[in-house]
Amino acid sequence: MKLRIMFMGLCLSLGAAACAEPVNEKEAKIRQGLESSLPNVEIRSVTPTGAGGLYEVRTNYRETFYVTDDGKHFLVGDLYRVDPAGVKNLTEVTRNGERAELMASIPEAEMVVFKPRQTKASITVFTDVDCGYCRKLHQEVPQMNELGIQVNYVGYPRSGVGSSSHQKLVAVWCADDRQQAMTAAKRGEVVKSRNCTNPVASQYELGNALQISGTPAIILESGELIPGYVPAKALAEHLGLLN
Secondary structure: OOHHHHHHHHHHHHHOOOOOOOOOHHHHHHHHHHHHHHOOOOEEEEEEEOOOOOEEEOOOOOOEEEEOOOOOOEOOOOOOEEEEEEEHHHHHHHHHHHHHHHHHOOHHHHOEEEEOOOOEEEEEEEEEEOOHHHHHHOOOOHHHHHEEEEEEEEEEOOOOOOHHHHHHHHHHHHOOOOOHHHHHHHHOOOOOOOOOOOOOOOOOHHEEEEEEEOOOEEEEOOOOOEOOOOOHHHHHHHHOOOO
């Protein structure tokens, strides 16, 4: 119900935009019907799911919903497929692709990066310096680097833009040595307040768009989202870096 309310609210608040060309006549008909009924929504893609005539629809506010092939019924939620190996969340597969694309689009210069000598994998972490588990994760960054994991931090002040946590993150991003400032802030030390052009507010908005609800939120290169703290060794095993 919450998703449906959010969906309809966004329908009313967002403006229409140009859409990509449909792939075939069936998809064109579905798109036409949706655009007629929801004129303020940008339909970005309509693709078959292979599940009983259901089509996956992606919109401009990063929500997935599914529509019947006659375009007259739709539902909001996750679609699962039962495979011999187990149950697969098809909606999450789509989300992973979108997250991977978005993370890859963030310039390294806009992140606080801790690089290993030899990078075998990288993670992007939405972080808040006042978060206890963010501090716990940061203590394991040296071990992650030893295991070949590059850690890319983006800012996500949980209490919002303009808050004390936001200002602390701005101070980190504006410091001459961001890595040292991040480590100091996560030790509870005061980082000298400085103002500069910084991406913290936009990164916070990106996190909200990706429905990040807490920190740390770890996103792998595949786009897989791992919410919460994960020990360095367990993360390396998940990434296939340990036998």
